[in-house]
Amino acid sequence: MDDDITVEGAVTPEPETAAPETATPETAAPDYRALAADPKAAARATVAVLISRVIVAGLGWVGSVIVARSLSPEGWGQFSFVFALLGLMSVVTDLGVGRVVLARLMDDDAEEIGRTASSFLALRTVLGLVGYVLAVGYVVVLQYPGEVIAATALGGLVVVFATPSHALSVLFQARHRLLLVAVIESLGQGLQLVLTILAAVFAPVLLIFVLPAVLNEAFRAVGKGLAVRRRSVGLRPSRHIDVHRWGAYLREAIPLAIGFALTIAMLKIDVLMLSLLDTFDAVGLYSIGYKFSDMMDTIALAAVAPVSTLLVAAWPHETATFRARSRSAGLYFATFGAVAVAGFWPSAEPLVRLLYGERFAPGSDAARLLVLGAAIMSLILLGIFLLASAGMQRHYPLVALFGLALNIGLNVALIPRLSYNGSAIATVVTFGVTVIMLWVVIERSMPMSGLLAVSPILVLAVVTAAVTVGATLLVDAAPSLWFLISVVAALLVAACGFLLSKRDSRSNSPAPAPAPDPEVAP
Template sequence: MMTAPAQSESRRLFSSSVAMIGGRLISAGFGWAGSVIIARSLTGDDWGRYSFVFALLGMLEIVTDLGVGRVVLARLTSNDRAEASKIAGSFFVLRAVLGVVGFAIAVGYAWAIGLDPVVMAATMLAGTTVLIATPANALFVLYQSRLKLTYVALCDIAGQAVQFLLIVVVSLFSPMLLMFILPAVVREVIVFAGRAFGVPKLLDREFRPSFREPTAYWGEMLREAIPLSVGFALLHLLERIDMLMLQWMDTFDAVGKYAVGYKFSDLLGLAVSALAIPFTTVLITAWPGKPEVFRARFRQAVLIAALLAGVAVVVFIPSAQAVITLLYGVEFESASLAAILLVVGAGFSGVTYAVVSSLIAAKKLRVFPIIAAAGLILNVVLNLILIPLQSIVGAALATVITESAMLVAMLLVLQWSLKVAQLIPWTIFIRMIIIVGVVVFLFTQLIDINWVLEVVGSLVVFVAVWGVAERKTSAVVVDLIRNRFGTETEPADDH
């Protein structure tokens, strides 16, 4: 029978997971719609410039994050109330400084490679989002430590909705590259203000930032975060280096088409990464004192991540060409195969992030940077070979190969380092891949019907086959829902 504290944790875990996934998907929907308007309003080259600038800024998480947030999260969940407030304040100031550094690096890179004045100006304007978002993410960690993420999700939705409305206004009255960047800046201002406003209302006093010793914990934070920082820096670089390599080896038009593919894969990535956020918190509290709870929570995280990936793949593959043409225009039809490959790659990387969350919780991070470095090297080599041969399709294929190899490597490292019995559900992963492959083949090669019917049929068949084949695994989702509504049950666990 589950104890009251465990049941309470399950309820908060479920609520936070639903809020984060739902919030990310709604925000992504607004962002997606906005990207369609921007892509249709700008020329192909200007859309490529817009995509390149934000891809460059996205890579700056290497500098602005450094993995410090995850180290601080472990401290905040330890319930050392005497230090929590000072640590939170020191962390906030450190993130603000890292935001300034990230902005300087973005502008410096744009100047060093000799980008034209318009792209340089776009980089400087868009770079202000880094200055705002970096300390805002420090506030996010405070909410994460208490599993109070519903409010954060609502703030994100509000910011994204305002950005979308401003994009519509710009498209109607001044559809220029620089003007389309302003809505992104406004979004970050709204998100930061919302998170800051909620801190004194939603968090206990001891978890509110104190700025009396703003640099007191910097050295300690950075030293503990070094392996994590390097690993996440390399992992993030691995995921976005293809955009920069396309700009070097191809054209801005190719970058713009490839960015369309990323819009779809990022939707899946947002959902799965949102799932990892609350699970990281409960995994940290479970290790090392509660290995059975850790095992159950880990399997819940990776199995739900795999299920989300499977649903996304079987729904997107039959609809990719039609949806891309419908949303972005016939000139982007050639991006459909690359988009499919990127969504498949995102499915692998989503499960990888759940595995990384477990390594973080267990403080087993020394091998992580090595695997990430190997993955980055593999991805760069594959891009050098495949981009000249297949352009955006080659870049996407390199991503799939790299992400699948990374997932297998991370799973092996986790099993080897933690030595927890039956931790990795290998057979379930294999069955999931087989089911996805069979369903996709059935509805893309054997059945020739309208693409909408193909999508519906693929989803229904996939869910039905998965439900029959994985009856025990489906209890993972059922258990989380039951715990949310107060039904006492142990965490589901399947072999």
């Protein structure tokens, strides 16, 4: 820790009144582990992150509409490919290291905290540069068009800035000081949207549309870097960078890194394969569906964090509570996905046409399937966090490896025949098989059974399918009422999910502890 840092709240006695032998020593550093365990602080941080992610996703979605309408179909496909490739680089730039150093940021020694922070930031910066080189090298080696290589070289700076920026977010997470992070990230996304609008008006070309994302990430990195130096945060990085710590961080992160990398690859590999086996026009049509499913993934990721905290708090001494919370969360996640499917499926084509224009309407079927895939993915995310909450995440990488292999095989078989629709089918089948395998593994690994409310979820799935089919037929018969029909369909499914959740909660809530027998008077 820098020498000029003092402990906030320390009191120095006045020399003329305090005797030397009774001088008060410097106040001890705060108990950061206790701060991290504060449920109220965690709740406030969770709300801030959830609101921020919804704002960021919404503004990003508006920006994508502007870009898609401004570029040609091939240009939009190239834009989508570049950022899908950069998203895949998180396999290299994250490696699960943030989860490893989180505990080290709760140390009692301020100097140790500072050295951990600086070493972690330096490691993530190096990983960001490695990710940038890999992304640019990929498009150069495979001889992509010149405009794609140029866009990747410029857009790849997103990885360079975002990787240390995410590391700074981990530092704030250790103190539940995420409100400031949420504000900075929301402002950065607002800046990106303004610059995107200016690009659409004055220079609607691929390279210019890539630039706002780079400036957004640069703004976030600088803003968090300035904020983390505030002494009240207790996380000011040291001027010393201990490179020798990197090996320990990476070794501890290996189990998490493998599962995380395979999951990201399973999620992103379809766009890359579509770019190799088909055209950029197909990539553009396919990526429209991802704009809707990405919004669902953002909400699911934000919601799973507090659920994970509750599961950790119940493990391993309150297994009945752990089971009840798992079942309740599973039903809520399933209801969220079912509502999205019932609301989006009947109105996908008119909604895509309204937002993105007539030329993207052929991608509506793929968008429907990707939203269905996102609904399934929410249960996969819950399963992963459940295993991590019990310290059993080592069981997941084999499932993810099988899912990745299945996704690649299905894409190779289906893209030449069905183009982007084949890729969407491969995604849904892959996620469907993966969620079944994952929860079978959970059922066999955990010491208690029934962690997923299978029967109610199956009932909800049947109701959702029936409502969706009926709503789709009604939209075909009365196209002008597509919005009203979709809203009614979503409300019906939401009501069904709510009732099933209440019923399951009543029948599976932990039994109260038996009251002690009253003492018998002699």
